[in-house]
Amino acid sequence: MKNTFGWMQLTTTDPEKAKGFYGKLFKWTLTTRPMEHGGQTQAGQKTFIEIDAGEGPCAGIAQGDRPNESHWIPFVNVDDIHESTEKAEQLGAQIVVPITDLGGDEGFFSVFVDPTGAVLGLYGKK
Numbered sequence: 337m338k339n340t341f342g343w344m345q346l347t348t349t350d351p352e353k354a355k356g357f358y359g360k361l362f363k364w365t366l367t368t369r370p371m372e373h374g375g376q377t378q379a380g381q382k383t384f385i386e387i388d389a390g391e392g393p394c395a396g397i398a399q400g401d402r403p404n405e406s407h408w409i410p411f412v413n414v415d416d417i418h419e420s421t422e423k424a425e426q427l428g429a430q431i432v433v434p435i436t437d438l439g440g441d442e443g444f445f446s447v448f449v450d451p452t453g454a455v456l457g458l459y460g461k462k
Contacts, residue, residue: 342413343459344395348406351397355385364389366397409447409457417444417460424448424458
């Protein structure tokens with residue numbers, strides 16, 4: 337991987353409302369999918385909405401766990417999720433979602449707040 341942006345995730349208080357809005361705004365294909373391998377979102381949901389903008393899945397929508405808070409999080413593809421997450425923390429980031437296994441062979445992700453207050457996610461196969 338080349339440390340490039342590879343996924344966007346909308347965490348929202350109302351995934352179905354977001355699905356209707358973005359589906360109409362951009363004419364994306366939005367499909368409700370089960371979380372693979374028995375996984376679940378942070379809010380305990382067992383499904384998420386996959387976004388296909390025309391060239392395959394590129395983003396998702398999930399139920400958030402904070403009332404009245406919806407936000408997009410960009411994810412950067414990294415070679416080693418453990419190394420990159422540890423390095424971010426050493427450089428002053430606050431890890432807000434620790435390294436999480438997506439299950440099966442789907443890979444891992446983590447989320448941090450950088451020293452300026454910006455939120456960013458990392459994704460890696462290992």
